[in-house]
Amino acid sequence: MQEPRWLTDVEQRAWRKFAALITVLPAALESQLQRDEELTHFGYWVLAMLSEAPGEELRMTELATRANASPSRVSHVVARLEQRGWVVRHRAPADGRGSVAELTGAGRDKLVGAAPGHVDNVRSLIFDGLTERQVAQLDELCGAILHRIDPDGELCTEPPG
Amino acid sequence: MQEPRWLTDVEQRAWRKFAALITVLPAALESQLQRDEELTHFGYWVLAMLSEAPGEELRMTELATRANASPSRVSHVVARLEQRGWVVRHRAPADGRGSVAELTGAGRDKLVGAAPGHVDNVRSLIFDGLTERQVAQLDELCGAILHRIDPDGELCTEPPG
DNA sequence: GCCTCCTTTTTGAAGCTTCAAGTAAATCCT
DNA sequence: AGGATTTACTTGAAGCTTCAAAAAGGAGGC
Numbered sequence: 181m182q183e184p185r186w187l188t189d190v191e192q193r194a195w196r197k198f199a200a201l202i203t204v205l206p207a208a209l210e211s212q213l214q215r216d217e218e219l220t221h222f223g224y225w226v227l228a229m230l231s232e233a234p235g236e237e238l239r240m241t242e243l244a245t246r247a248n249a250s251p252s253r254v255s256h257v258v259a260r261l262e263q264r265g266w267v268v269r270h271r272a273p274a275d276g277r278g279s280v281a282e283l284t285g286a287g288r289d290k291l292v293g294a295a296p297g298h299v300d301n302v303r304s305l306i307f308d309g310l311t312e313r314q315v316a317q318l319d320e321l322c323g324a325i326l327h328r329i330d331p332d333g334e335l336c337t338e339p340p341g
Numbered sequence: 342m343q344e345p346r347w348l349t350d351v352e353q354r355a356w357r358k359f360a361a362l363i364t365v366l367p368a369a370l371e372s373q374l375q376r377d378e379e380l381t382h383f384g385y386w387v388l389a390m391l392s393e394a395p396g397e398e399l400r401m402t403e404l405a406t407r408a409n410a411s412p413s414r415v416s417h418v419v420a421r422l423e424q425r426g427w428v429v430r431h432r433a434p435a436d437g438r439g440s441v442a443e444l445t446g447a448g449r450d451k452l453v454g455a456a457p458g459h460v461d462n463v464r465s466l467i468f469d470g471l472t473e474r475q476v477a478q479l480d481e482l483c484g485a486i487l488h489r490i491d492p493d494g495e496l497c498t499e500p501p502g
Numbered sequence: 503g504c505c506t507c508c509t510t511t512t513t514g515a516a517g518c519t520t521c522a523a524g525t526a527a528a529t530c531c532t
Numbered sequence: 533a534g535g536a537t538t539t540a541c542t543t544g545a546a547g548c549t550t551c552a553a554a555a556a557g558g559a560g561g562c
Contacts, residue, residue: 184457191468192500194476197483198467199386200497202363203409204490210550220518225360240541248364253519255542260518277527277540296345306359307352309489310482315355317478321471322358328470329365336361339353371520381548401511414549416512421548438510438557 205305212301217294222247224298226257227266227291230283232340237282239272246337266290366466373462378455383408385459387418388427388452391444393501398443400433407498427451 187195209221217224229246230236238246244254258281261267266287272278283291307315326335348356370382378385390407391397399407405415419442422428427448433439444452468476487496 184460185464186460187464187468189500190473190476190480191464194480194483195463195467196500197480197487197497200409200487201483202367203383204487204496205363206367207550208490214550222364222518241539248361250520251541252521252543256519259542272540275528275540277525279541299345299347302356303346303348303352305490306356306486307348309485312351314482314485315351318482319351319355319358321475321479321482322355322362324470324475325467326358326361326365329369329466335365336358339350339357368520375520383548402509411550412511413513413551417548417550420512433510436510436558440511 208305209298209301213294213298216297217290219290219294220257222249222253223257223261224291224294226254226261227283227287228295229337230267230281231288231291235282236288237280240279240281243281245334248335261287369466370459370462374455374459377458378451380451380455381418383410383414384418384422385452385455387415387422388444388448389456390498391428391442392449392452396443397449398441401440401442404442406495409496422448 186192206221213219213221213224219227225247226243229243230238240251240254240258243258244251247254258267258269262269262281266284267281268284269279269281272280310318327333329335347353367382374380374382374385380388386408387404390404391399401412401415401419404419405412408415419428419430423430427445429443429445430440431443433441471479488494490496
């Protein structure tokens with residue numbers, strides 16, 4: 181039996197803060213969007229990914245990748261978004277198995293309406309407390325961690341041109 | 342009507358990475374604990390907070406604070422942990438409204454058994470990819486963000502001893 | 503003591519995510 | 533061509549979280 185390697189004191193303190201952050205932040209993002217827009221943060225993200233795609237449409241698998249989520253999760257969420265009239269699905273032209281999710285006009289309006297409030301929230305929760313230097317550090321740190329979790333770099337798409 | 346302030350390019354790139362992280366990391370922590378220990382990450386955290394408390398017990402409210410969660414969530418989770426025999430609840434001596442959650446022997450064993458695997462996972466997901474300098478930066482960054490979200494510093498307890 | 507208000511905790515319903523299984527089309531192999 | 537395998541997506545059930553409301557004790561004013 182191998183002696184387990186614990187975290188160092190420094191690591192432990194960092195981990196506590198980081199863990200607190202990834203517990204509290206999602207809830208804070210969620211509650212603003214829920215209150216003001218009756219949207220999930222994940223639902224918002226899906227609309228945003230679609231809106232950036234050429235033709236405002238994406239194959240389900242590609243959408244799942246860009247939203248960092250499982251196919252199942254995306255399928256359920258898109259079904260709900262479709263019920264609300266913000267997305268439509270149609271069969272993929274080249275591949276009979278595939279589904280393409282496309283943003284509707286109403287979906288774009290919804291996103292455009294929700295964006296300012298959400299961005300304000302993100303800024304006030306995260307960026308207003310950081311110096312420019314710290315923002316750069318955050319980018320690097322997240323990059324380093326992501327790269328370890330997923331060396332292929334499939335997670336996290338670049339913002340569009 | 343006020344023109345919305347968007348994120349700068351740098352902020353946007355950092356935000357994408359950070360958002361990917363807070364989507365993917367919880368899932369990764371969850372899946373290891375679920376697979377190996379049939380524990381939620383949050384359930385693990387609750388057991389951990391209890392184990393550090395004097396007498397291995399805490400009032401529900403205090404437990405909720407230390408776990409960064411709502412009273413309701415803690416109540417449900419403790420109920421499930423109690424069903425599995427890892428925690429017991431009894432009425433608070435000084436205050437008839439209060440409940441005290443206490444770790445059982447089985448609960449401590451469960452935590453001790455689960456800890457090495459979980460810590461390995463945390464290290465391999467996060468700290469193995471970072472230099473010592475970056476760990477310090479992570480600590481600072483999370484501290485800065487937490488401080489803005491919660492100026493009273495109720496979030497995130499220091500590790501014991 | 504009694505009434506009101508506040509605090510602490512629990513409860514139940516609704517919604518979202520996950521997991522395992524299912525459908526259906528494409529691809530591969532012979 | 534045809535049968536097996538793989539890929540793409542969906543579905544339904546189970547579990548966890550959230551929200552609103554309820555239960556129940558405490559605290560303060562009269």
